């Protein structure tokens with residue numbers, strides 16, 4: 622079965638999801654939408670990706686394959702990567718009348734989907750649904766690590782400080798350029814968002830925005846029900862899929878060097894889809910586990926979107942889908958099996 626996929630919005634996330642769909646043996650990229658004409662649309666056209674116009678009134682200097690409605694009619698699943706809150710508007714105006722399945726992004730509020738999604742935590746819960754929301758880059762990073770640790774040792778409570786990038790590297794419009802901006806709402810929206818995936822974990826989050834574009838950094842403190850040694854925690858996190866242990870002793874002392882390593886790896890656009898955790902920064906004190914992790918905001922949600930497509934279509938099990946996504950996108954597949962993690966999560 623080949624799943625026909627359309628991508629609505631070809632920006633930071635949309636162009637990466639479209640490229641990832643093109644690498645899947647069980648998917649066909651029907652096309653992407655064009656809103657305004659810009660360098661991204663010209664790149665898509667050069668790559669042979671079919672463009673469907675959001676507005677039939679507009680004319681563009683690139684070939685247009687059809688209208689938005691033509692795209693919806695030709696697809697099994699739409700991945701909506703439009704700017705928030707356009708996904709909700711598209712749902713009401715276009716997707717529900719067209720009867721198409723849709724994956725939304727984390728900028729949308731949780732109720733846009735019937736469930737929120739992180740593959741390692743709740744793939745099974747989303748099988749066969751019509752409207753699913755992949756959580757934000759920050760929440761995806763938190764769900765991957767906190768979900769895995771909860772499955773292994775049980776997380777009694779979580780405290781997280783998020784140090785957030787101000788803008789994506791291409792974005793010349795946003796700031797701050799010389800300030801640190803605290804989120805005055807406590808908890809920040811990330812804690813309640815994580816609870817859409819892991820509702821049983823009490824979590825407190827606070828956040829600040831800093832003048833950097835490359836990654837987010839999370840400082841995480843988890844109170845555990847069963848206490849591992851520091852060495853056991855390192856071995857487990859180092860063997861879990863979609864996480865990557867990095868070492869300050871190898872020169873990876875900040876987010877800048879981690880992204881430099883990702884560029885050196887030859888990954889397309891220098892993306893890093895795994896969550897990076899500093900090995901030296903992992904520690905267990907009393908019943909608490911501490912660590913720092915870094916999230917490449919432009920790409921960590923891409924594999925989640927691919928798995929979400931298979932979940933809503935019910936075409937593969939969680940384990941099969943994640944294994945195929947990891948393989949096709951070159952993501953670290955881990956040492957222990959997903960089944961162990963998934964089963965532990967499900968039997969809670």
Ligand SMILES: NC(=O)c1ccc[n+]([C@@H]2O[C@H](COP(=O)([O-])OP(=O)(O)OC[C@H]3O[C@@H](n4cnc5c(N)ncnc54)[C@H](OP(=O)(O)O)[C@@H]3O)[C@@H](O)[C@H]2O)c1
Nearest residue numbers: 630631632633634656657702703704705726728729758918
């Ligand atoms: N960027 C991140 O770090 C990140 C990470 C995780 C999740 N997300 C979420 O992903 C979603 C997309 O964010 P993004 O950063 O990829 O945005 P983006 O880079 O600004 O791209 C948005 C795309 O949507 C198009 N668009 C504009 N208006 C539209 C409309 N009415 N209908 C359909 N498409 C429209 C834009 O076209 P034009 O260029 O013509 O305006 C552009 O191609 C948001 O929910 C965001 O919160 C973003």
